[in-house]
Amino acid sequence: MRRRPGIGGLQSAAAARDQYRLLGENVAKIRTDMMKEQLATFRNQLEDFARKHKNDIRKNPAFRSQFHEMCAKVGVDPLASNKGFWAELLGIGDFYYELGVQIVDICLATRPHNGGLISLQELCRLLCQRRKSAREAVSEDDCLRAISKLKVLGSGFEVISVGKRKLVRSVPTELNKDHNEILELAQAQGFVTVEEVEKRLSWPSGRVVDALDTLLDEGLAMIDKGHRDGIPRYWFPCVSSIASIVGV
């Protein structure tokens, strides 16, 4: 296009730019509106769904876990705030806060026995035992969710995977790779011997003894010198369900 000279040309170019801008703004606004509308619809649907299945969500752990999954997919966190609509509607926030408190309680009570490391399974079992009176059942998934909320407090609650098992750690001890491997080995029988670790993991004995000593010091292992063969065994209360024995 040939550039048109004079003040008229400049003015018409500015007018065109304005027009374009207006149009663009319009389109963007329409898009946002549509988006808002969709989100509102979606939210309504989700609320309706939650309202309709309120009892299922509260009482059925499997259903609850699926509901959480659905919420996560669309970026809604029912636990994000206790004041939000979700908490009012479902009481879900309170449910997990309560669970969190009970989990802390159990971890503290069993700590002298297991050194602050407890298997998720065991924790869940103790939790159910303690909540016997409450009507809602609790799944491992619920435990994990409650624990993830505890992290906010910076109290060092953490879930670690050892082999196939999940362990909940309530002490700030850092377990290194060596310790993890020993714990994994111990899952078979509940205990290990120095010789067994040497053989299975092909470590020099110094490394084995070192790792086992640390585990003893941390209260995660107990030594047993009472077997007939005279070989000391290192037992790990956190991998046997024996943790329930004491103090809970």
Place this chain on the structure above:
Amino acid sequence: MQKLGEFKLPHFFNYPPYFTLQPVRDTREKQVQLWKELILDYCRTQKIFTIILDEEFPLFTNPVIDRSLSHEAREAFLSALISEGRAEWMDKGHKKCLVLWLRIQDWADCILRFVKDNGLEDSVMTIEEIRTGIESRGTELHGMDRNVLMRALRLLEHKGKLAIFKGTSADDEGVKFSL
């Protein structure tokens, strides 16, 4: 759950490392605590007053997991009871231990309660009657250790609640209550 007669054994009794004195302090403290409770509980329900360290004692061995407590461990657990006033060595060599699942003071209270419940406030009884007589049947006093009973009675005598007197022979002692 494993049982000894009517007595329910705690779970830890089946966990082998509890039969080895733990080297790490915190772990050992917990271990000692559990054993203390177990020993007191067992002695109370079975009315056992003396434990002889190197003799068979049902709690010191668990055939199910093939473990038994070492002499050192036995002594450690009993010493812990002693430091709390719940037991006493009966000899210098620490071979015999008197277990006080009730303290002497508690035994004395027990006697007073027994006297009041049975309207014996001004009566005379022999020591043997208190330990094995019909009146005490079904109470904590029945079958109690003679030495412990005498100590509780002497405590009460000191407080003026009764008078101990000797009969014709040494094992024929009696008490006159005066509440």
